[in-house]
Amino acid sequence: MIEPSQCRAARALLNWTQSELAEKTSISTVSIRAFEKGGEMRVSNLKLIRLSFEAAGVIFLDTGAHLDGGPGVRLAKPKV
Numbered sequence: 001m002i003e004p005s006q007c008r009a010a011r012a013l014l015n016w017t018q019s020e021l022a023e024k025t026s027i028s029t030v031s032i033r034a035f036e037k038g039g040e041m042r043v044s045n046l047k048l049i050r051l052s053f054e055a056a057g058v059i060f061l062d063t064g065a066h067l068d069g070g071p072g073v074r075l076a077k078p079k080v
Helices: 004-014 018-025 029-036 043-055
Strands: 058-061 072-075
Touching: 004 018, 004 029, 004 043, 004 058, 004 072, 018 029, 018 043, 043 058
Parallel strands: none
Antiparallel strands: 058 072
């Protein structure tokens, strides 16, 4: 699904705080903070987080999706 590091990186790309992500997903800030520190999160919540980021223009990269890199994120090409 998504890794805690990808969640932190995606928020940074969008300049979102944990509170803003919580508002957009209706997941508690405490749960997001715990996940980003390596805690568990329900698959349904991970899907919701990923969909929220993707709707904002984030693309998730799986391990090995780009050269030999690990999991990552990047912004989508702006639509003209």
